[in-house]
Amino acid sequence: MTEVIDPEAGASNAPLELEIGNVMRSSFADYAMSVITDRALPDARDGLKPVHRRILYSMHQLGITHMVAHKKSARVVGDVLGKYHPHGDSACYDSAVRMAQHWAMRHPLIDGQGNFGSIDGDNAAAMRYTEMRLSKLGTRLFADIQKNTVDFRDNFDGTEREPEVLPLTYPNLLVNGSEGIAVGMATSVPPHNLRETADAFLAWLDNPEITTREIAQHMPGPDFPTGGILHDLDGYIQALDTGRGAVKLRSQWTVEDRPRGGSRLVIDQIPYAVNKAKLVEQIAELVREKKIEGVADLRDESNKKGIRIVLEIKREFEAEAIAFQLVTMTQLETSVRYNIMALVGQTPMQLGVRDLFEHFRAHRIEVIQRRTQFDLDRALDRLHILEGLLMALDRLDETIATIRASADADEARGGLIDLLGIDVTQAQAILDMKLQKLTGLQIQDIRDEHDRLTAEVADLRDILARSERQVEIMRTELLDLCDQHANERCTEIDTSLSKVSAADLIPEEDVMLIGTQQGYLKRIAAKDMNRQNRGTKGRSIMSVGEDDLVTTFHAGHSHDTLIALTDSGQVHAIKAYDIPDTGLGNKGRHYRNVFEGVEGNVVAMLTVDGLESVTHSLVIFTAQGLVKRTPLSAYSNATRRGGIQGISLVEGDSIVCARVSKDEPNESVIVAADNAKAIRFGMEEARAIGRTSRGVRAMNLSEDARVVAGDIIHADDLEKAHLMVVSEKGLGKATPASEFRLQSRGGKGVTSYTPNKRSGPVVAATVLFEGADVVLFNDQGGANRIAGSDVPHNGRATTGSAIIRNGSVRNVLAVPPPVEEDQ
Template sequence: LEVSVSYNVMALDGQRPMQLGIRDVFEHFRAHRIEVIQRRTQYDLDRALERLHILEGYLAALDRLDETIATIRGSKDTEEARGALEQLLSIDATQAQAILDLKLQRLTGMQIQDIRDEHGDLTAKVEDLRDILARPERQTSIMRDELLNLSDQHATARGSEIDNSLSKVSAADLIPEEQVMLIGTRNGYLKRLPADAMSRQNRGTKGRSIIALDDDDVVTTFHSGNSHDYLLALTDQGQVHAVKAYDVPDTGLGNRGRHYRNIYEGLEGDVVAMLTVPDLDSEQASLVIFTAGGYVKRTALSAFSGAKRRGGVQGIRLNDDDLIVCARISSDPESEEIVMTASGSRAIRYPLDEARAIGRTSQGVRGIRLKDGESVLSAEIVHQDSLDTSHLMVVTRKGVGKATPLTDFRLQSRGGQGVTAHAPNKKSGEMVAAAVIGPGVDVVLFTDEGGANRVAGSAVPKNGRATAGSSIIRQGSVTNLLAVPATEDGSLPSNED
C-alpha cells in the first residue's frame, strides 16, 4: 500500500487514441467483456437455430415415417426425392437433404428418442440464449462469474493480511523502534537523537556540536533507550513525570530542542535526571534514585504508574541543600551492586539489597559518606555476572580519562567512604564525571560549549585506581559523559573533526 506506480494508459477509443484514467480503463474493459459475451451468445444462438432447424425436419419425417420412406424409394434420383419430401412434409431443401443423409441406423427406437431429446434440450437452450441477449443484467452476471472463475484458477495467495479492525492500530504502532539519545540542558531544553546520529571519533579530538546552547546554558541530563520506552524525568523538587520517548521531538544535530514544559504537562522546577523504562506497571523492577548528598532510595516501579498524568507524582523527599544526581532501574536486587563516585575522587561499591525498598515520599538511606564540600558525581547499578567485564570510567574537567576494572574496588558496606578512584594532577584537573562501561559500549563526553565526542569504550585507556589517565577530548570543559550502545561496524575514523 506504500508503493506508488506511474501508469500511463494510451489506448484506442472509437478508433481514436485517447489517454484514459483508471475509471475509464475499467469502463472500457467492462464494455469489451459485455461485447464479447453478446457476440459469443449470438454465435451460439445461430449454431443452435441451425441445428434446431434440422431436428425439426427429422421430427416431421419421423411423424410420417412410412410415407417418407415410400417417397424416397419411389424417387428416381436424389433431386426428385428432395423435391418430393419438401412437398410431403412442408420443409425446405436443407431439411430435406438432411433427411436424405440420415442413416438407417438412426431409425431405431432408441435413436428416434435421442433425436426427440436433443430437440427438447436445444429448444430450451435457444430460449436461454435469447434471454441473455435480451437482458443486460444477465450479461453482467455472466461477466462477474467468469472473472471470479479466472481469479480462482489463476490468483496467487495474498502475501499480506487484510484486517478490518483498524481501531487496533494506534499511532504508536506506526512509530519505528530505535535506540535514541535524550539530552537536556540546565535552561530546560530537551532533544532526541538516534543513537547512531554521532559517528565514532578518535579520543583526543575536538568533538562535534550536537546541541545548540545559549551562553549561560550547559548539558545537565542525558540518557539512552528505546524510542517506545517511557522517558521518566525527575525534577529538582523530587517529582517524577513520564512520557513516551518518541514524544520528544527529534530536532537533529546542532539544534537546541524543545523546552521541557512543552513535553511534560504540569512540570514545575528543572529536570535533573532522566531514564527510560519499557513498562511503568512492573512489579519486579524498582526505581533507584541517587542524590548529591550521598543518599540512595529504592522504590517499586509500579508505585510510579501515575507519573503519566499531568503534574506527575512525588518520587523522593529532598533536604533543602540536596539534589538528585541520577536514577536507575533495578530488576534483581539480590544479584546487583551499586557503584557510586564522589567529587573527592573516591568510589564505593556495595550490595544493592542493603538499600531496602521504601515508599515514594521518603528520603532514602545513606549510600556513601561524604566529606565537607563533596558531592556524588554518578551512580550505577551493576549485575554481579558482569563485574569481571565492567570498568569504572572517570573523566576530568580537562578531558583526561581512564577506565579501571570494577573488581579493583573492593566490596564494602553501604554508607562507607569508599576508596580512591582517580589521582588528580595539574594536567588532568579534578574528576567531574564517571560511568560504568562494559563490552559493546561507546562513551559520549559532553562539554560546556555544547560539544560532544563519541569514543569506543574499548579505546578508553585502562589504568589502575590511583592514576590520572590520558586525554580523551581537548576542547571545552567536560561536564558529563554518557554510555551508549556501540556502533555496528565498530570502526574508528582517522580524520579529526
C-alpha cells in the first residue's frame, strides 16, 4: 500500500490509500502508450514516426527545399527541438541522418552534404559540420499542405502548430519501410520499389477483390537500396495477407578469373542493414581460424562507385563453393522480417497490404476533398468580389456619382450597398478598386477572370460531387510522381528456393535460356531480344570470358519445366523461372547456383509442360550419330538433388541436343552433321528404350564427322518446315525438309550444304517452322535475331548468304515470333 494526499480533501483529512500495483500498472500503461504513439510506431497514412515528420516539417517551414542551398544540420535540429520535439539532440540528429543515407532509405527524403556516415557503420560528423536540405521527393511531401489538407495540433507548449500527418502522394510506409521498438510491440516494414508499389495499389484500387497472389505479381517482393538476391519467399504472401512473415536476402557476387590462374570471388552487393566492415571482419576471422579454406587474400576495395569485397581463391579451390560456405556462416545471407505494426488514429494495429492500401486511399481522398474545398472556397470568395465589381462597372456613372456625393468612406459604402444591392465585402472591394481598373482592357480582364472562375467553380463542385473523379485525380498524381521519382528494382528476386509457387510471382512470357561451356546460365525475356537485319553484327546479350563460349540455348515459356542434360549424361529438371533473369549483357549464374548437385556442364536444354506425361518421349541426339527415345515419365524424378541418369555415353561421344516427341504416327527425325550431310527417317525406327541405355544408330558418320543438330517433324508440318544450316563464318540458308527424302535409319544421308573458303565448315543447324524467328550465337556472346522469312531459301547443295558478321557462329535456334502488342 502507498499513501497519497488528496489535495481537495484538506490537510486535516487522512491520506488516501492506493494499491501500489494498480498505480504501477496505470503509470506504466500511460508511459507505454506515450512511447507507442509519440515515438516508436509510424502512422499508417504517411508512414512516418513523429520525429521524422517533425524534422521534415521544420525544414519545410524554414524553406530548406531542394531548390535552395543546404543549411547547417545544427540549425535544423535546434529548430526541431525548440518547437516540436523536446527530446535529445543526438536522437533527433540521428533520425535526420538516416533519412539522408542512400543505403538506408530506398528514396531518401533529405539531401545531405558532408559526412553522413557509411555502410561500414561509421557515424556521421557532428551536426555543426554537416548540412542538409529536403530532397526533391521530400519537398513533394508538403504539396498543398497550406490548403487545409491535413489537421494540425498544438506543439508541446502550445506556442506552435504542427501537422498530425503529411499530405503525401504515395504509400510511403511500404516504399521506404520503417523500423521501431515500442513497449511490448515492434514494427518492421522492409522497403519496396516505388513503381511496383504504385502498380499494386492501382491494381487493388481497380479491383478491391484482387487476390494476394495477384498483388504479388505487381509487387513481387521488397526492394532494398543495397540490392542483393531475395529468395525463400514462403512468408511473403503471408506477410501481404497478415502483416507478418519473413524472406531471405542473399549477397550478390561474381567470379573473376585471375591472370596467373585461380579465381577471384567478388562480392558487390550485401544484405540490407548489414555492416560491411563487420562482415569483412567476420569473413577474415573464419579464414584465420581455417573454418573457410582456399582464400589466399581478402580485400575491401569498395569506393564511392559501390561495394567490392574481393577474395582471392587458390587454384585448387572453387570460388562458388566457398561462396556458399560463407552464406551459411556469415551475414552474406540474412532473414528479413515483416511485422507491419502502425498507428490507425492513435491505436496500434497489425496491418496487411490491403489494410495499408485502404488507409492510404482514405487519407489521399480526404486530402483531395479538403484541397478541392479550400480551392472552391477561395474561388467563391473571389467570384463574389468580381460579381460586385461587375455590377459597379455596369452602372459606372451612378457608382462614381454615389462615391463623389458621399462625405466619407462609411457613407460611400452604405450608398453603394443601397444602389447596387450588394453586401459590405463587395462594396469595400469597389471602394478599394484603383482607377486604372476603369480602362477598357482592365474591365475586360475582370470579365475574363469572372468567366474563368465560374468554370473553375463548376469543375471543383463536380470533383467534390463525384468520387470517381477524386479517384482519377489520385491515380494521375501517383503516376506523375512515379514518372519523376521511380527507378529500377535494386534487389533481384530468385524463387528457386521458395515454396511459394513462382507462378504467383513470375509473369507468363516467352524466354530464352542460355548456357556456356564454363557453366554459366541465364534467362532473358524473348521480347528483350529484338529482331535485327540479316547480315548485321548482332548485339551482346551475355558477357562471355576469353576462355568461355556459348554451348547451348533454348526458347521456351517462363512457366515450363526446363530439362537440362549435362555432359556426363545426367538429366536435371527445374521450372524455367527458377533461372534468375539477370538482364542483357552480363554472365548470368553458375549452374551450381541453379541445379542442386549438378555434375559436369549443361550441354542441352529443352522445355516441356511437365514430366508426368505418358504420351510424350524425350529424344536425345549425340555427336557420334546416336538417337535415344525414352518415355518422358521415366524422368519424373529429375527434379531431385543430383538429377537422374539420362543416357550412357561412350568415351568420345557427347550430347548434342534433345527434343520431345508427341509419339504420334508419321513423325520423322532429321539429323544434320558438320560434314554437310543430313538424314531424315521415320520416328518408328527409333523404338522406345530404357532411360540408361545408349541409343541406336541414327546416322552413319565418317570418322571425323560430328552431328550438330537433330529435330522432330510431324507429317502435317513437313511442307512448311525447312532445315536451316549455318557455317562458321555466318553464312546460312534454309532448305525445305521435304527435299530430304525419307531414308532408313543408320544411312549416310544426303547433301545439306556446300561449304567453301568464304563460308567455313558447317557448325550449326536447326529446323525452321513457318512464322518462327532465328537467333544465331557467336563465340563472343553476341547474338542476332532475325525473322525466319529473311533467311534465304535455297536448295540442298548451296551455300546461302550472310546471316551474322561478327565472330564465329556457335549455335542457331528457331524461336517463336515476337508477340504483337495492341496499340
